[in-house]
Amino acid sequence: xxxxxxxxxxxxxxxxxxxxxxxxxxxxxxxxxxxxxxxxxxxxxxxxxxxxxxxxxxxxxxxxxxxxxxxxxxxxxxxxxxxxxxxxxxxxxxxxxxxxxxxxxxxxxxxxxxxxxxxxxxxxxxxxxxxxxxxxxxxxxxxxxxxxxxxxxxxxxxxxxxxxxxxxxxxxxxxxxxxxxxxxxxxxxxxxxxxxxxxxxxxxxxxxxxxxxxxxxxxxxxxxxxxxxxxxxxxxxxxxxxxxxxx
Amino acid sequence: xxxxxxxxxxxxxxxxxxxxxxxxxxxxxxxxxxxxxxxxxxxxxxxxxxxxxxxxxxxxxxxxxxxxxxxxxxxxxxxxxxxxxxxxxxxxxxxxxxxxxxxxxxxxxxxxxxxxxxxxxxxxxxxxxxxxxxxxxxxxxxxxxxxxxxxxxxxxxxxxxxxxxxxxxxxxxxxxxxxxxxxxxxxxxxxxxxxxxxxxxxxxxxxxxxxxxxxxxxxxxxxxxxxxxxxxxxxxxxxxxxxxxxxxxxxxxxxxxxxxxxxxxxxxxxxxxxxxx
Numbered sequence: 001x002x003x004x005x006x007x008x009x010x011x012x013x014x015x016x017x018x019x020x021x022x023x024x025x026x027x028x029x030x031x032x033x034x035x036x037x038x039x040x041x042x043x044x045x046x047x048x049x050x051x052x053x054x055x056x057x058x059x060x061x062x063x064x065x066x067x068x069x070x071x072x073x074x075x076x077x078x079x080x081x082x083x084x085x086x087x088x089x090x091x092x093x094x095x096x097x098x099x100x101x102x103x104x105x106x107x108x109x110x111x112x113x114x115x116x117x118x119x120x121x122x123x124x125x126x127x128x129x130x131x132x133x134x135x136x137x138x139x140x141x142x143x144x145x146x147x148x149x150x151x152x153x154x155x156x157x158x159x160x161x162x163x164x165x166x167x168x169x170x171x172x173x174x175x176x177x178x179x180x181x182x183x184x185x186x187x188x189x190x191x192x193x194x195x196x197x198x199x200x201x202x203x204x205x206x207x208x209x210x211x212x213x214x215x216x217x218x219x220x221x222x223x224x225x226x227x228x229x230x231x232x233x234x235x236x237x238x239x240x241x242x243x244x245x246x247x
Numbered sequence: 248x249x250x251x252x253x254x255x256x257x258x259x260x261x262x263x264x265x266x267x268x269x270x271x272x273x274x275x276x277x278x279x280x281x282x283x284x285x286x287x288x289x290x291x292x293x294x295x296x297x298x299x300x301x302x303x304x305x306x307x308x309x310x311x312x313x314x315x316x317x318x319x320x321x322x323x324x325x326x327x328x329x330x331x332x333x334x335x336x337x338x339x340x341x342x343x344x345x346x347x348x349x350x351x352x353x354x355x356x357x358x359x360x361x362x363x364x365x366x367x368x369x370x371x372x373x374x375x376x377x378x379x380x381x382x383x384x385x386x387x388x389x390x391x392x393x394x395x396x397x398x399x400x401x402x403x404x405x406x407x408x409x410x411x412x413x414x415x416x417x418x419x420x421x422x423x424x425x426x427x428x429x430x431x432x433x434x435x436x437x438x439x440x441x442x443x444x445x446x447x448x449x450x451x452x453x454x455x456x457x458x459x460x461x462x463x464x465x466x467x468x469x470x471x472x473x474x475x476x477x478x479x480x481x482x483x484x485x486x487x488x489x490x491x492x493x494x495x496x497x498x499x500x501x502x503x504x505x506x507x508x509x510x511x512x513x514x515x516x517x518x519x520x521x522x523x524x
Contacts, residue, residue, distance in 0.1 A: 051424060053420065072426070083420060085288075087287060088416060088474070089471065089472055089473055089477065095417075098425065104410045104411070104413035104414040104474065105410070106475040
């Protein structure tokens, strides 16, 4: 099976600081992987490098057997921080259509609306179609962005702490939706999360990133046998008390 | 009633009023369309800064020996370069757009004062007040032609890049991931703003030109619900407000530029009351 992501010796410097140092791991096609680690450990930086948004100092990242930039049309991305311009009059349908077309839809066509509605149905957010983006709750926002990421039928989905700022019920619902979609579509998924419960439930493999890839393997091995990680995620009882709250 | 209409429209029988209406309407329309992007990006002060930079460009033209009318051909590239410089600082430093604009605008304006002072004593006197406040009613046929050409070119370019520029205005990172050339479009937006501001300075002056870019778009933004509707509404407000202000100033025998800006301002405050919530 070829890889969805293959990182070899990836090193990234930002603002004179080494954020990623010789990171090597891979994610197979159709595999659900979790990317974990402390704040500032390089998780978001890795995702951005995998999207071709950041230059590498050295090393190589292949995404879907090509360069990150060339792979972009086949990759869905849900960012951690929603940096959109809140003053911009955007509805959920517009945002989804913009990703589909590669430009802002000055007028939504029936095809745009149908495509947006179809992906919103998959994430349980059909009613959000004509909602103003700036007025969505945290959970609704994540569903809208997940729908946006799915509209181009990606082969790889990158999610950066998608349940941050969402309450416990919303988190559980979102992860249910994500698990269902990943399974149905046989998507490769890289989920950045601090939640041990999410990792155990969804991921086949975990990469623990703290500038370098400190550990890499099945969740039970990584969570149970690495003292640092065990403490980082959940204290002593492995309850779902994230190292860094999702909120 | 017919007599009243005839009296109100009487100014149209005069060539200088027609030229003023043509230049003002073109500036109102192109400034409004451009302003939609400028306002959405929080760059309201940019057009003001570029207007002051234009003063530097016009002064450089005069120092180089051009006439007041021809100085625009020096001011155009000068102001576009300043705009690109502002964008470069925005992109490559942690300074915000307002800081970059503030630095370039002050330096350009100071350079303009210096350029005027360096002109030989035998050079023709310069009407600095005219540069600062413009004179819409004194628009020459040549200035009208330049304004119309710039307006058409800028609107055509915006029609082509508008949907991608709108996406980049919504979220530059997501737009880049969708293949939008965000940095290039941002440079283009600033260069287009510089073009419009320079021709605007020739008609309404340094002090008032930014109002054509900012006020109609800001007003439309208060009441419009989609980018396309906001753009259309901004153009209607820009052209309508300019025409109304021009006629009002003619009949009341008061300053034209100021009356137009006050008309646009009145529409803004009206929209503020009836804005969407």
